[in-house]
Amino acid sequence: MSAGINESTRVVVQGITGREGSFHTRQCILSGTNIVAGVSPGKGGEKFDGNIPVYNTVSQAVEEDRANTALVFVPAVYAGDAILESVFAGIKTVVCITEGIPVHAMLKVKRIANTFNTLLIGPNCPGIIVPGTGKLGIMPTQIFSKGHVGMISRSGTLLYEAADQVCRNGLGISTAVGIGGDPIIGSDFIYWLEQFEQDPNTHAIVMIGEIGGDMEERAASYAKAHISKPVFAFIAGRSAPEGKRMGHAGAIITGSAGTVTSKETAFEQANIMVIRNLALIGQTVSENLSLK
């Protein structure tokens, strides 16, 4: 698949010297990702692990090392600024792991990323993984076997759980992407449905949604009109009370909007197979597909 991560991906990690940034940079490298530079304001000139150049700004990483993708581990109050730094430096794909970015900041960040045609994944997400090629994110690499199921999820650990089940049932993953649990996020279900439809390596799609907003409902009508591949869906939050934020800033039911029922009904009307049992995600997908 061309979006997200591929052979020409050259990554700059923003916040590479931090606790999270340094740990996950090493994990990304182990999974095969081409990390060419890091940014850590004030630490320009250093080398990360002896060989990856660290710069003060993203522009330097673009000029010196032709970075075209950014992975952001910067703390929440500075993360919006970090994303914009990459967008204005000409980076075309930005993956933001950071949780807790204020929503008013994200309103503006998202609109600018759109204007510059930058693909923004997240924030508040586990990132993206293409088993066998690499990952831009924090997911445990070992559970993702190579295969032909594409996965899109608002939640991180629920993505791991579902991917683990899919792989234990003899299938594998083409690409898995966590789009993030915030109200304002970059790429959404529809964007990735479109990518998976075009990707010859993906034969089926699993969507993992949750309460809040109407992104799933809109994805359902898009899928009905544009997706020919089999699509499965799981929605979390049927036992959540109205008006309480369930961990994710975006996971909140307000009135009748954003409920599990509304989303599942939309999926069923779009001929998407709805999975209601958390324990049977992998088995259901496997039983309904003959691909191995």
Add this chain to the structure above:
Amino acid sequence: MKLHEYQGKELLQNEGVEIPESRVAYFPEEAWMVSMNIGYPVMLKAQVLTGGRGKSGGVKKCRSAEEVRQYSRQMFGSVLTTHQSGKNGLKVRKILVEKAVDYEKEFYLSFVIDRNTATIALIISKQGGMEIENLSATHPESVKKILINPFTGFLPFHARTVAAFLDLWPKTAEIFNLLGKLYRIFVTKECTLLEVNPLVLTNAGSLIPLDIKIDIDDNALIRQKEILRSRDLSELNEDEVEARFYDLNFIKLDGNIGCMVNGAGLAMATMDFIKQAGGAPANFLDVGGVATPETISRGFEILSRDGSLKAIFVNIFGGIVRCDKVADGIIDATTRHHISLPVIIRLSGSNVEEGLKTLKASRKNFHLVTDVEQARDIINTLVNN
């Protein structure tokens, strides 16, 4: 973070918005004194962080000092149960005493974040005083949504659109002025909701916000210091505060199966699973990515305080969280606090072997399961015992 009506009105006043004279009272005598200063009739409005106050006796109009004396006594200390308050309701500790206003018309107005378009949506309706969700379902033509680009802010043409839709054309300048101020509050205080319901047109011809509901983005509180300082601690659940202290994301619910999970999505899905298995989830608890044996132990302790629990279900998919740390925390908590509740544990992912080894070596009576499905029958049996 939800603000009380009186806190919202303070923000309005600071921005120069005209509102009826009002003051908060903390006991009946104070309400009575305040009402005499303001002059009758006055409204007594219970300050509790929930919607639906009017329908549950939380708002009373009083025409005399005698009525204030009578109703404020009834209201203070009473428990309001509304459709949003949870079954235990909320205790009334504060009352806003406000000059009653005669008005001709009432309208609905709110600013919210519009997720799909990454704009700020202004929602207006001619039908004030009603709940907007019901209204958009039954009379969608009476509700209008105006999308505002965060880079341009609230502009004169937005005000003209509002005036035309609400049949308030002669009031266009006043609308621009008032809504411009409300928009400024929404942006500078980083609100996720600013709802004025109703906005009224008084007999004297002014547009006045009568009630206001404000939600501040929790993620912005770090830089909204003034708002944070005004937080009403008496409205917080003690267990939820303690959990937050240990970096645990915890929400108390009414149920019989406690649960401890890593990640918000998996936590929600686990709650759903408990319900499908015949139990009722007693909480939402996401231990997050930085869980240590200490935070796990504290979380376990908080869960086990709920006397109505029949079991605790631990569902961990180790990634950043390591299963051995979780196991250490569970053993620490169950040993230290002599917890005898049945505990169902499902560990998967990072360091699962070490974690299981620790749990088995403890010789405690845990129900260890290797996948979620195996927990179904155990939950069902424990609930029905």
